[in-house]
Amino acid sequence: MGAGPSGLTLAWWLVEHGIPVTVLEREASIPRDMRASTFHPATLDLLAADGLAETLIERGTVVSRWQYLIHETRDCAIFDMSCLADVTAYPFRLQCEQFQLTELLAEKLISHPHCELRFSCELHNVSSEAEKVRVSYRDNGDQAEAECEWLIAADGASSQVRKSLGLEFSGQVFPKTSITLVLEHHFEEDIPNLLGVNYVWLPDRHYSLMRLRDTWRFTYSPEQDQNVDTALSDEVARAHVARVSARAKETTIRSRNYYTLHQRCLDNFCHGRIVFVGDAAHLNSPAGGMGMNSGIHDARSLADHLIPVLAGEDPALLSRYDRRRRTVAREEVQRLSSQNYRRHRETDAEKRRIIWGELQDTVSDPIKHRDYLLDAAMIRSREREQTIE
Ligand SMILES: Cc1cc2nc3c(=O)[nH]c(=O)nc-3n(C[C@H](O)[C@H](O)[C@H](O)COP(=O)(O)OP(=O)(O)OC[C@H]3O[C@@H](n4cnc5c(N)ncnc54)[C@H](O)[C@@H]3O)c2cc1C
Numbered sequence: 001m002g003a004g005p006s007g008l009t010l011a012w013w014l015v016e017h018g019i020p021v022t023v024l025e026r027e028a029s030i031p032r033d034m035r036a037s038t039f040h041p042a043t044l045d046l047l048a049a050d051g052l053a054e055t056l057i058e059r060g061t062v063v064s065r066w067q068y069l070i071h072e073t074r075d076c077a078i079f080d081m082s083c084l085a086d087v088t089a090y091p092f093r094l095q096c097e098q099f100q101l102t103e104l105l106a107e108k109l110i111s112h113p114h115c116e117l118r119f120s121c122e123l124h125n126v127s128s129e130a131e132k133v134r135v136s137y138r139d140n141g142d143q144a145e146a147e148c149e150w151l152i153a154a155d156g157a158s159s160q161v162r163k164s165l166g167l168e169f170s171g172q173v174f175p176k177t178s179i180t181l182v183l184e185h186h187f188e189e190d191i192p193n194l195l196g197v198n199y200v201w202l203p204d205r206h207y208s209l210m211r212l213r214d215t216w217r218f219t220y221s222p223e224q225d226q227n228v229d230t231a232l233s234d235e236v237a238r239a240h241v242a243r244v245s246a247r248a249k250e251t252t253i254r255s256r257n258y259y260t261l262h263q264r265c266l267d268n269f270c271h272g273r274i275v276f277v278g279d280a281a282h283l284n285s286p287a288g289g290m291g292m293n294s295g296i297h298d299a300r301s302l303a304d305h306l307i308p309v310l311a312g313e314d315p316a317l318l319s320r321y322d323r324r325r326r327t328v329a330r331e332e333v334q335r336l337s338s339q340n341y342r343r344h345r346e347t348d349a350e351k352r353r354i355i356w357g358e359l360q361d362t363v364s365d366p367i368k369h370r371d372y373l374l375d376a377a378m379i380r381s382r383e384r385e386q387t388i389e
Pocket of ligand 1: 001002003004005006007024025026027031034035036037038039098121122123124154155156157159160161180257259277278279280286288289290291292293294295
């Protein structure tokens, strides 16, 4: 249910074990909207086995060093991921659009004998019974019904499965929203020492600049009380860009996107024969790029639990999937991404001074530096998961 990164990686890992899977996707093709751009080492390790990681690397940009940068002074705090080479085959952030992964998986699944990938199928109601799940959906506009043994809800942040079951999705909305532009300008020619991923502080605001092959993603926040249309307008967007590079002001804006940031989590990822993964189960700030990655980690964990259950083990085993991934969502992913959110967006001079001191302390101490990166690379959360019974 849902052909995003969580649903398709899970489908792939299941069909490769000979388990028949039907994926229902609301859209007519794989969505190409501007979403995740960062694949972390722990995720690339999971995608290594089938050559998926290598193909993504060919389509993306490898970023071994990334930084916090003070625009005016050029002071920087550089994180160098090469120190993780002993614990991952991929000691870098891969900057690559999430649709590169979903399109790649869809190509493989469409021709797979155990998979049926069906587009323009929008689920609207589910009910879980003792031995099966009933699903009603619109198939190219026509009403349809189906039954399955297990339903995996991978239908994203606005999950209709979640709504249909009436589940509470408790949490909060972050005060500041985000706007991301995709720009054709070569910022690296204007800004000395720019790396592939940069969290940039100006005196009264913040930006992030991330490289994706031949384009850059530029992210900013609307001013206090500014409405979205104004914040997205050409005039305002270009004024923000001009603050980091006057030359970039007239560059082509390939796309622009506005999004509200939520932090939410279900109280249980398993509801009878319906199991939740990815954004349908938990949401976090995109700061640090962990949402898609943790959805893929959910999918791997669920495959590891569901495969034995389908082979005859007690379905109660799935409650361990819930305990593991819900703990990681709340105590690792949400904690780290909200810490990133605060660090990136802080504008108070005194608080920034303290954060800057912490960052400098971290990058100058090899033990703290590695420790920080084990979290940021999502290696530690994968390790922690294995310790939860
Ligand atoms: C601007 C932005 C930048 C981000 N950057 C990063 C990043 O760098 N790294 C990172 O890890 N994460 C990032 N994220 C978060 C990441 O995009 C999400 O966490 C990720 O897409 C979640 O994957 P998913 O498969 O769980 O859900 P989705 O990607 O939302 O997929 C859900 C799928 O279900 C389909 N669907 C929905 N409803 C129905 C229905 N009723 N019936 C059938 N199908 C349905 C949808 O069409 C969609 O294809 C970012 C998000 C945003 C908005």
